[in-house]
Amino acid sequence: GIQVEQSPPDLILQEGANSTLRCNFSDSVNNLQWFHQNPWGQLINLFYIPSGTKQNGRLSATTVATERYSLLYISSSQTTDSGVYFCAVERSSNTGKLIFGQGTTLQVKP
Amino acid sequence: KAGVTQTPRYLIKTRGQQVTLSCSPISGHRSVSWYQQTPGQGLQFLFEYFSETQRNKGNFPGRFSGRQFSNSRSEMNVSTLELGDSALYLCASFKGDRARDEQYFGPGTRLTVT
Numbered sequence: 001g002i003q004v005e006q007s008p009p010d011l012i013l014q015e016g017a018n019s020t021l022r023c024n025f026s027d028s029v030n031n032l033q034w035f036h037q038n039p040w041g042q043l044i045n046l047f048y049i050p051s052g053t054k055q056n057g058r059l060s061a062t063t064v065a066t067e068r069y070s071l072l073y074i075s076s077s078q079t080t081d082s083g084v085y086f087c088a089v090e091r092s093s094n095t096g097k098l099i100f101g102q103g104t105t106l107q108v109k110p
Numbered sequence: 111k112a113g114v115t116q117t118p119r120y121l122i123k124t125r126g127q128q129v130t131l132s133c134s135p136i137s138g139h140r141s142v143s144w145y146q147q148t149p150g151q152g153l154q155f156l157f158e159y160f161s162e163t164q165r166n167k168g169n170f171p172g173r174f175s176g177r178q179f180s181n182s183r184s185e186m187n188v189s190t191l192e193l194g195d196s197a198l199y200l201c202a203s204f205k206g207d208r209a210r211d212e213q214y215f216g217p218g219t220r221l222t223v224t
Contacts, residue, residue, distance in 0.1 A: 030211075033212060033213065040217065041200075042215060042217045043200065043202075045212065090211065095158065095166050096141050096143040096155075096202075096204070096206070097143070097158060098143070098145075098153075099155070100153035100154075102152050
């Protein structure tokens with residue numbers, strides 16, 4: 001099956017710093033999503049981005065489908081950005097089956 | 111627009127018992143997927159339902175089952191609970207009609223098996 005690898009596994013930043021999280025996947029995908037898991041466990045949607053570039057405030061994401069990777073950029077990080085970031089892909093349309101990476105744990109220090 | 115809701119939020123059960131978890135999708139969404147999250151295995155797909163039919167299933171034993179009702183609400187059941195079933199169970203909803211298939215997650219049910 002398709003493999004999803006996220007890097008780095010852990011990241012510690014000072015408030016105000018920028019960061020880039022990477023997601024590599026081993027086969028072509030129909031869907032790619034980025035999530036932030038809050039301390040209570042809920043997955044918060046950040047981006048639905050099977051290809052192209054999107055921006056939402058301090059966050060932006062780029063997926064290069066032909067090269068099988070996606071990047072999540074966090075600029076001017078804040079302590080509230082701390083948590084686990086997941087990349088998830090869906091191999092075919094409407095299977096409902098997202099394959100998740102192992103996540104990047106981000107800690108932003110004040 | 112209300113989000114995905116899951117009940118109960120927390121549950122403590124004894125080994126050997128069974129449990130039923132509930133998920134109500136976003137209004138208008140016809141598909142519900144279920145996932146299990148554990149520290150060791152991460153997030154793993156359990157199954158997906160569309161219009162009361164299971165369309166896809168993950169690699170879990172038969173003790174894990176589910177169903178979907180005509181109003182798109184879904185339940186999952188775990189029978190003969192084992193200690194290893196302790197996990198966060200998440201459900202997600204999406205339209206499922208070959209349109210944009212972005213999944214939206216509920217807050218989860220945290221199950222502890224003792």
